Amino acid sequence: MKRKTLTAAMLTTALMASLLGGCAKSDSTSGQTEATQATQAAQTAGTSAASTTAENVTAQEQGNTEWSGTLKLYGPGLFSSVGLDGNVDIITGVKKPGYQVVIDRWKELYPNVDLVIEPIPWDNWKAALQTAAISGDVDILMHGASLGPVVEPLQPYLDKDPDYESKVTMMTLRRNAELAPLNEVVPFGVTVTLNPVMVVINKTIFEDYGVAIPDYKTWTLDDMMEAAKATTGTDPKTGKETYGISPIKLSNAYKNYIWAARAKNNEIFEWGDSIKNSKMNFISDGTAEVLNYLTAFKDYTSPDYVEGLDLAAAYTEDNPIAMIITEDSYNVYNTLKENGLDDQYMLATLPVIEDGPYKGITSSHFGDWHMSICKNSTQKDLAWEFLKFMTTDQVVQQWILDTYSIPANIEANNRLEEYMSADFADAMIHAINTCPPDFSCSENECYDSGNFGTFMNDLATVLGEMYQGNMDAQQAMEYVQENVDNYLSTLH
Numbered sequence: 272m273k274r275k276t277l278t279a280a281m282l283t284t285a286l287m288a289s290l291l292g293g294c295a296k297s298d299s300t301s302g303q304t305e306a307t308q309a310t311q312a313a314q315t316a317g318t319s320a321a322s323t324t325a326e327n328v329t330a331q332e333q334g335n336t337e338w339s340g341t342l343k344l345y346g347p348g349l350f351s352s353v354g355l356d357g358n359v360d361i362i363t364g365v366k367k368p369g370y371q372v373v374i375d376r377w378k379e380l381y382p383n384v385d386l387v388i389e390p391i392p393w394d395n396w397k398a399a400l401q402t403a404a405i406s407g408d409v410d411i412l413m414h415g416a417s418l419g420p421v422v423e424p425l426q427p428y429l430d431k432d433p434d435y436e437s438k439v440t441m442m443t444l445r446r447n448a449e450l451a452p453l454n455e456v457v458p459f460g461v462t463v464t465l466n467p468v469m470v471v472i473n474k475t476i477f478e479d480y481g482v483a484i485p486d487y488k489t490w491t492l493d494d495m496m497e498a499a500k501a502t503t504g505t506d507p508k509t510g511k512e513t514y515g516i517s518p519i520k521l522s523n524a525y526k527n528y529i530w531a532a533r534a535k536n537n538e539i540f541e542w543g544d545s546i547k548n549s550k551m552n553f554i555s556d557g558t559a560e561v562l563n564y565l566t567a568f569k570d571y572t573s574p575d576y577v578e579g580l581d582l583a584a585a586y587t588e589d590n591p592i593a594m595i596i597t598e599d600s601y602n603v604y605n606t607l608k609e610n611g612l613d614d615q616y617m618l619a620t621l622p623v624i625e626d627g628p629y630k631g632i633t634s635s636h637f638g639d640w641h642m643s644i645c646k647n648s649t650q651k652d653l654a655w656e657f658l659k660f661m662t663t664d665q666v667v668q669q670w671i672l673d674t675y676s677i678p679a680n681i682e683a684n685n686r687l688e689e690y691m692s693a694d695f696a697d698a699m700i701h702a703i704n705t706c707p708p709d710f711s712c713s714e715n716e717c718y719d720s721g722n723f724g725t726f727m728n729d730l731a732t733v734l735g736e737m738y739q740g741n742m743d744a745q746q747a748m749e750y751v752q753e754n755v756d757n758y759l760s761t762l763h
Contacts, residue, residue, distance in 0.1 A: 338653055339383035345403045346413025348640040349464060351390035353674050363605040367674045376666045377657070384653065407647040410654045415643035416460035417721070419447035422643035425458040428655045439662050439679045440465065440703050443641040445714060446542075446722060453549055453722070454542035456714070460643035461658045462679040464671060467635050467702040468519070468530060469600040470495075470619040471586070476593040479508040487619035487633075487698055492534050492564060495594075495622050499571035502593035515571035516594045520579045524565070524734035525718075525727050526598070526636075531561045532717035534634035536627035539717060546722050547762040553752040559744040566737040577739065588612060596621070598638060601675050604695045617694035620702045635702045636715070639679070677703070724758030726751065 344350075350370045352358075357369035370388060377386045390413075391399055397418065403409045404421035415422045425442070429435060436442065443460035451457045470487070477484055482501045485494055499515030506513050519526045532539075537557035541550040573581035573592065584590050586606050597603050600618055607613045620633035642661060644654040661667055668683035677699065678684050684703050687696040714720060720727050733747035742750070 335381045336383055338381050338656065340650060340653065341385040341387055342411070342650060342653055342657055343387045343389070343409050344411045344413060344642075344657075345389045345391065345409045346400055346411075346415060346642075347391050347393045347396045348413045349671075349674060349676060350388055350413065351392060354390075360602075360605065363602070363609040365605055365609075365675060368670060370670075372670045373661075373667055376664065376670075377660065380660070380664075381656075386657075404645050404647060407649075409645045410648040410650050411657060412643050412645050414641060415645065416443040416445055416641050419445065419459065419721070420449045421646050422459050423646055423648075423651060424450055425460065425644070425655075425658075428644075429458065432659070435659060435663075438681060440681055440684065441637065441639070441679060441706060443639065443643070446719070448545045448722075452544040453546055454544060460641040461662050462639045462641045463661050464640040464676040465679050465684065465703060466598060466638035466640075466677065467600065467699060467706075468526070468596065468598050468621060468637070469635060469698060469702065470621060471595040471597050471600070471603055472617050472619055473590055473593050473595075473615065474617060475615050476502050476506065476513050476591075479506050479513075480504075481507075484617070485619065488623075488701060489631075490619075490622050491625065492531065492622045496564070496567065496571075499568060499594065503571040506591075511589075511591060513591045513593060514573045514576075514581070515592075516568055516596070517572060517576060517581050517585070517592045518565070518568055518596050519598065521577055521731075521735050521738060522579065523731060524738070525730035527565050527596070528561060528730050528734065529636050529715070529718045530621045530634040531565055532558075533629075533636065533715060534622050534624050535561050535564075535717075536624055536629075537561050537717050538627075540719065547759065549722070550759075551719075551723055551726070551752070551755050553755065554748040558748055562734065562737060562744045562747055565734060569738055586610065586612065586616070588615065600695075600699065601677060604691050605675060608691075613692055613695070618698040620698055629707060632705050632707070633702055635706070637702075637706060640676075723755050725754055729754050 350373075353367045353369050355369045355371050357367055357371075359366050370390075374386050374388070377384070396414065400412050400415055400418055401421060404412060404415070404418070412418070412422060439462065441462050442458040443462050444456045445459045446453050446456060447459070450459075472484065474484060477498075480502050482498060485498055495516075501515070502513060503515040504513065505511070518524075535557055537555070537560070539552050539555070539558065541552065543549045575581040575583070581592065582595065585592065585595055586603060587610065604613065604618070607616050621635040622633070623631050624634050642658055644651050644658070648654055662678075662680055668678050668680050671678045671680075672683060672686060672690060675690070677687065681704075685700060687699055690696070729751045733742060733750055736742035737744065737747055
């Protein structure tokens with residue numbers, strides 16, 4: 272697998288390219304950062320897309336008549352959430368344009384290829400994708416990379432398009448022993464939109480306690496813990512009880528483990544060519560540090576956190592939580608903007624990695640919406656054309672931005688400052704531009720969701736038990752390791 276190494280020079284080049292392209296930085300009062308104007312842009316996306324299309328159809332694009340047939344897409348994600356004709360978010364009132372914009376643009380570039388999109392909800396999506404893949408009647412599986420054997424590895428296509436990876440922030444990388452040696456990370460899809468895990472900071476609470484807002488580009492796990500401690504108690508100005516932090520909800524506590532383990536550089540895998548030749552070493556001082564760090568937050572969280580009820584007043588003026596870790600930062604921003612509270616809050620990345628090859632880079636991991644070529648497709652080359660189209664075409668990138676999503680396309684995601692104030696956009700862009708290509712919420716050097724049996728669920732279980740005082744770190748590590756060992760023993 273050809274992998275990018277993200278150097279400071281490369282980051283500077285990417286940012287300069289964005290600026291030279293006319294994407295000047297906006298402050299919090301500029302027109303493009305106003306929700307009303309952003310909403311108007313979304314409402315007129317169809318018109319703007321059409322005019323942009325007319326300008327951008329080149330002679331080369333007109334030559335795409337060589338392709339013909341019908342291309343079929345199936346799966347969950349952004350198409351499902353916005354619908355064909357668009358919708359209005361019930362919380363923020365934001366109008367999002369539908370995917371008819373994508374269909375129209377594709378038809379303009381590939382007039383002889385009919386695009387058939389069948390969006391599905393997230394309920395039982397994996398089973399639905401597997402059934403669709405077996406049918407042989409689907410070309411592209413949306414969010415299909417998680418299914419491994421039913422999708423096509425993309426390295427041969429990347430080899431034919433060597434410039435492609437320089438245009439996107441990250442690829443959808445996985446390990447799957449059925450298709451490649453397990454010690455190789457293989458691209459099984461292209462990432463279309465990103466969703467970085469971020470920290471929402473309630474600036475008012477920090478100010479009331481006289482605590483400095485952390486520098487998210489350099490802050491550490493210890494800094495986060497100290498900030499949580501310093502903002503827990505009776506607010507000196509309001510007299511109300513406040514709580515320093517709300518991590519990702521306890522039922523999904525394994526997601527907290529992902530970023531904390533990365534921050535500690537707690538690598539636990541010994542990869543072989545197959546899963547039966549691989550090991551997971553979970554019992555270690557490093558793992559104990561991660562588990563104990565996360566459960567130490569219990570002194571600085573609301574009593575309602577265990578039941579997942581502490582966010583009932585989140586993103587309001589009277590929200591009593593100083594820091595909230597969120598997987599949905601863009602919608603959080605839209606909610607705050609709609610409520611007129613964006614000046615009270617800001618975004619930060621998660622603490623930096625303390626050691627190893629990525630020392631100093633944020634530990635924020637990324638969810639994504641990705642697309643893969645179905646293994647049984649008879650039009651794989653055409654499907655690859657569509658994957659490139661979804662991640663590089665300017666009209667599509669504009670549509671993604673107008674749906675209030677974060678494009679994986681480097682040039683497009685550096686335009687977030689046109690859509691939100693600097694207190695939010697700067698942190699998002701920092702997370703995106705400093706993220707190595709293999710940092711995802713599914714697999715990285717410290718975590719793997721698909722190859723070690725019930726590892727993911729076991730992590731959530733032990734962190735929940737530790738948080739409630741029913742288990743210590745040693746017991747937790749032994750529980751997880753035993754389950755993994757038992758699973759691996761069935762493979763020999």
